[in-house]
Amino acid sequence: MPRNKEFKYEDKLEAARNLFWEKGYQATTMNDLVNTLELNRSSIYDSFGNKHELFIKCLHNYIAEKKKSYKISASKAKSPLLAAIQIIKDIVKTIFSDSKTCLAINSTFELSRIDKEAGKLLKDQALKSIQLFEQLFKEAQEKGELASDKDPNLIAYYVVTSFASLWNADLLFNDKKRLNQLTNFLIDTIKN
Structure with missing residues (x-):
């Protein structure tokens, strides 16, 4: 009889x-996983698959959490443009409060060129984030919050790719004042 x-x-x-x-x-080894999870190798393989399969499951889990956090951030705002700005501000709050850099950004730099599955998952996540921002910017244009000559898709790409830059600035310079200035510059670029 199998053990539960x-x-x-x-x-x-x-x-x-x-x-x-x-x-x-x-840098994570199977021994690290055995020790951290307090499971033997066979239990890890039976429950999660090999190291790569486990990592992909972890990345899916993380991406699902980020998607929820973006929705929560957007729901705090009263308009589409303010929703986009709120998401940006909440990401910066996370940068200030979290000792770890975004797992998706870390993984993008570490794996996207060498691991096709992880790279595809990360690209899909980025594209979904771009779609979210693009939709918010289109709605903002319809409501007159954003100039009609702005390209919602280009702005969305700019915002999503700027997140890596904001994390990078925090890691390198650890200067909250400068990070706030960069964030305000990003927001002003969207609005102007």
Whole structure:
């Protein structure tokens, strides 16, 4: 008779995600996963697959959380343009409060050119973020909040690609005043 799993799948997935987040995919070993998850190798393989499959599951989990956080941020605002700005501001709050850099950004720089599956997942996530912002900017134009000569798609690409720059600025310079200035510059670029 097979033995029942004696652990909560989501908790172990979160622990693995945090380990990958801390060390990166390449530097994380199966021994690290065994020690962190407090599971033997066969339990990890049976429940999550190999290291790469587990990482992809962790990345899916992280992306789903980011999508929820964007929706929550957008729901705080009273207009489409303010929703886009609120998402940006909440991301910057995360940069200030979180000791870890965004897992998607870390993984993009580490893996997108060498791991087709991770690269595709990260690109799809970025494109969905671009679609979200583009839709908000189109709605903002319809409501007269954004100039009609602005390209909502281009602005959306600019915003999403700027997130990596904001994380980078924080990592390199650790200057909250400058990061706030960069954020305000990004927002002013959208509005003007």
